[in-house]
Amino acid sequence: MRLPSLFTAASASLATASVLPRQDTSSYPTHDRGNPFIGKSYYVNPAYAEKLNTTLNSFLAKNDALNAARTRAALNVGTFVWVSNMASLPNIDAAIEGARAAKEATGKDQIVGLVLYDLPNRDCSAGESAGEFDLDKDGLNRYKTEFVDPYAAAVGAAEDVSFAIVLEPDSLGNAVTNSGIEFCNKSIPAYKEGIAYAIEKLQFEHVSLYIDAAHGGWLGWDGNLEPTAAVMAEVLSLAGPSAKIRGFSINVSNYNPYRSAYREAFTEWSNSWDESHYATSLSAHLTEKGLPAHFIVDQGRVALPGARAEWGEWCNVNPTGFGMRPTTKTGNRNVDSIVWIKPGGESDGACGMEGAPRAGEWFDEFAQMLVNNAQPCLEPVWPPSPLDEPEDA
Structure with missing residues (x-):
């Protein structure tokens, strides 16, 4: 599930910026249910916190109390729950029960972030995260009946829980730039049909859907923006005339900053040189197609300035740190929320x-780097001192 090396193919010759029409995001009567993150707590995934405890213990073993305390802060950050094969479908029920328990304990409504990620012939241009369904072995039908249907049934039954669901990271970007790859060309029609089917099945009032739109380094080039919007419009149309989505997810599992004070040399010819600019660049084209120009932006990990020689570097980039914490205070009217989608510390x-x-296995050295390089720094959470313990009555 990674950025293909061909993402600049449609844009390498662009040396001037195109003039985009003024965006009008005043209303989306057929799509807009309001920002689902406002007024809710981001669900903290205990399974991810358990993995981070390994990193905390690694810092303690090195007598690095400060970074151990910073890791405790990361344990309390809400992160998305990945459902990436049939075996992980029970993760949905676990998250539902966890969200209910968290609300009972805190009195605060939770929003559960989920990722739906199991298309047939998945990851057609990279292959590090190839899935379990093969198109040549009835993969599309199996995806629908054995993965999407039970996924939707579990989510639909939990009407008391709010969900934000990211649909198939890094899939439709291939439809924009990688149809020249034979395996992708074969897979793209199934990607479109499969995502449309998921949209149709997940039409619940308590669910907000975000189709993945890759990231600015891939689809943010001027020549890719209109084709991206066209592909998204096609998929939503396939889902049926009454199908609704909230918007789009960007930068999932990638390393781009939301707002960069340092412009990397490889972004020179792009108006989408960070993810806030990408959201703004793409929004006008989405609006033209009648689509909702709302975004969530993954900042679960962000490459430090100078870490990459080119935008196409996607694998365990060094140095990298945890990015902005989840918030609806984004400074961009098109961006619903900063979120942590990729579990920082899981290998690419x-x-x-x-x-x-x-891919997907815990990479503790990488997780330690994320804590040490977090921007902004993680506020240390110190364990209670014995002196703070109440005396026995």
Whole structure:
């Protein structure tokens, strides 16, 4: 599930910026249910917190009390729950019960972030996160009946819980730039049909859907913006005339900053040189297609300035840190929320940093780096001192 090396193919010759029409985001009567994150707590995924405890213990073993305390802060950050194969479908029920327990304990409504990620022939241009369904083996039908249907049934039954669901990271970007790859060209029609089917099945009032729109380094080039909006409009149309989405997710599992004070050299010819600019660049084209120009932006990890020589570097980038914490105070009217979608510390694959494990496995050295380089810094959470403990009555 990674950025293909061909993302600049449609834009390498662009040396001047196009003039975009003025955006009008005043109303989306057929799509807009309001920002679903406002007034809610971001659900803290205990499974991810358990992995971070490994990193906390690593810092303690090195007598690094400060970074251990910073890791405790990360334990309390809301993160998305990934449902990326049939075996992980029970993660939905676990999140529902966890959100109910959190509301009971805190009195605060929760919003559960989920990722739906199991298309047939998944990751057609990279292959590090290939899925379990093969188009040549009835993969599209199996995706619908064995993955999407039970996914929708679990979510639909929990009417007392709010959900924000990201649909199929890094899939439709291939429809914009990578149809020249034979395997992608074969897979793209199934991507469109599969995502449309998921949209149709997830039409619940307590669910806000965000189709993944890759990131600014891939689709943010001027020549890719209109085709991206066209693909999104096609998919939503396939979902049926009454189908609704809230918007789009960007930068999922990537490393781009939301707002960068330092412009990297490889962004020179792009108006989408950070993710806030990408959201603004794409929004006008979405509006022209009648689509809702609302975004959530993954900042679960952000590359430090100078960490990458080119935008196409996607695997366990070093150095990287945890990014902005989840918030609806985004400074961009098109952006609903900053979120943490990719679980920081899970490897991108056996590539990038030396010693990296397979995709999805815990990479503790990388997680330690995220804590140490977090921007803004994580506020330390210190364990209670024995002197703070109440005396026995």
